[in-house]
Amino acid sequence: MKTFLVTGAVGQIGSELTIALRKKYGESSVIATDIKMPSDPELRDSGPFEFLDCLDPHHITRVMQIHKTDTIFHLAAILSAVGEIKPNMAWQVNMNGLYNILEAARQYKCSLFVPSSIGAFGRSTPLDNTPQDTIQRPDTMYGVTKVAGELLCDYYFKRFGLDTRGVRFPGLISHKTEPGGGTTDYAVEIFYEALKHRKYTCYLRQDTSLDMMYMPDALNAMINLMEADPANLVHHNAFNVTAMNFTPADLAKEIQKHIPEFEIDYEIDPVRQEIADSWPNYMDDSAARKEWGWNPSYLIETVTADMLDQLSQRLKLPHEQKSR
Numbered sequence: 313m314k315t316f317l318v319t320g321a322v323g324q325i326g327s328e329l330t331i332a333l334r335k336k337y338g339e340s341s342v343i344a345t346d347i348k349m350p351s352d353p354e355l356r357d358s359g360p361f362e363f364l365d366c367l368d369p370h371h372i373t374r375v376m377q378i379h380k381t382d383t384i385f386h387l388a389a390i391l392s393a394v395g396e397i398k399p400n401m402a403w404q405v406n407m408n409g410l411y412n413i414l415e416a417a418r419q420y421k422c423s424l425f426v427p428s429s430i431g432a433f434g435r436s437t438p439l440d441n442t443p444q445d446t447i448q449r450p451d452t453m454y455g456v457t458k459v460a461g462e463l464l465c466d467y468y469f470k471r472f473g474l475d476t477r478g479v480r481f482p483g484l485i486s487h488k489t490e491p492g493g494g495t496t497d498y499a500v501e502i503f504y505e506a507l508k509h510r511k512y513t514c515y516l517r518q519d520t521s522l523d524m525m526y527m528p529d530a531l532n533a534m535i536n537l538m539e540a541d542p543a544n545l546v547h548h549n550a551f552n553v554t555a556m557n558f559t560p561a562d563l564a565k566e567i568q569k570h571i572p573e574f575e576i577d578y579e580i581d582p583v584r585q586e587i588a589d590s591w592p593n594y595m596d597d598s599a600a601r602k603e604w605g606w607n608p609s610y611l612i613e614t615v616t617a618d619m620l621d622q623l624s625q626r627l628k629l630p631h632e633q634k635s636r
């Protein structure tokens with residue numbers, strides 16, 4: 313029986329990945345870890361949880377030894393917008409935390425999944441149909457740590473034969489756990505505000521095009537890549553993956569199909585707008601499709617319908633406020 317360890321398991325991705333792994337591989341096989349205790353009862357009660365700071369290398373190896381870990385999903389990180397407010401913390405967690413995890417994975421011969429991001433690109437990257445292998449000179453601390461992380465994971469694969477794998481995720485949309493301080497968070501916030509107030513003030517310009525993905529597709533990407541036959545992988549880390557791209561105006565229009573009175577206006581946050589303008593409009597993800605069969609299911613129409621449906625049930629909004 314394989315044992316999985318998830319760092320940052322209380323975050324937007326980890327809270328759903330942990331449950332998905334427990335459903336697939338068994339509840340006791342997945343050790344959720346974070347520096348925050350889980351408040352979601354499903355996450356808290358469905359399997360083991362360990363308090364684990366990825367900045368403490370001895371604690372990482374102790375937890376791995378106790379649980380005889382085979383595979384790590386390393387999700388502990390500081391996202392782009394918070395990273396610009398706290399660049400020092402972003403460096404500490406995203407670089408030193410990753411280094412500690414790589415060393416522990418090397419010591420215990422584990423497979424390791426590490427997500428990168430569209431944030432690993434910058435203004436000098438071709439922003440349309442962004443190639444898999446291209447110029448990467450990001451302007452943010454988040455981006456700097458993501459590029460360095462991609463290179464470090466490739467180094468451990470080439471130098472030590474460590475089975476490191478990863479993708480460059482776009483903005484992720486989900487209804488379970490709210491995002492942790494990124495530039496793409498508007499694409500989640502907008503659904504809460506549409507249901508609660510019929511109005512949303514967006515911090516990005518209406519024509520800001522960014523790649524996006526619904527969480528079920530992101531979970532499949534992580535699990536399928538880790539299960540892929542290594543003989544088929546030309547790349548190992550930082551596969552471009554995307555499912556759709558849209559602007560805030562496109563998403564508002566889609567929401568209006570369900571809530572006709574919904575209104576959007578714009579109050580631009582210069583920091584997040586600057587970041588978004590330096591990220592791809594849309595990426596070429598053909599390497600992921602070819603090497604391990606990446607094939608997303610959700611588009612803007614299906615994401616919008618499902619987000620409104622799931623959130624209106626969970627938020628227990630009065631019936632007349634539910635999406636139609």
Ligand code: NAD
Pocket residue numbers: 319320321322323324325326345346347348364365366367386387388389390391405409427428429430480481482483484485490491492493494496
């Ligand atoms: P999140 O902010 O929601 O969660 C991160 C978790 O890490 C939090 O629960 C936090 O408590 C934990 N953490 C912070 N410092 C820690 C430390 N020192 N030790 C242990 N845990 C610590 O982030 P997320 O959205 O779930 O992102 C997970 C990964 O996926 C990150 O590497 C992120 O860059 C990447 N990613 C996310 C997105 C997205 O849209 N969510 C897109 C691209 C890439």
Ligand code: AKB
Pocket residue numbers: 391392393428429430431454481482483484493494495496497
């Ligand atoms: C962020 O906006 O920081 C994340 C990401 C795309 O990496 N959602």
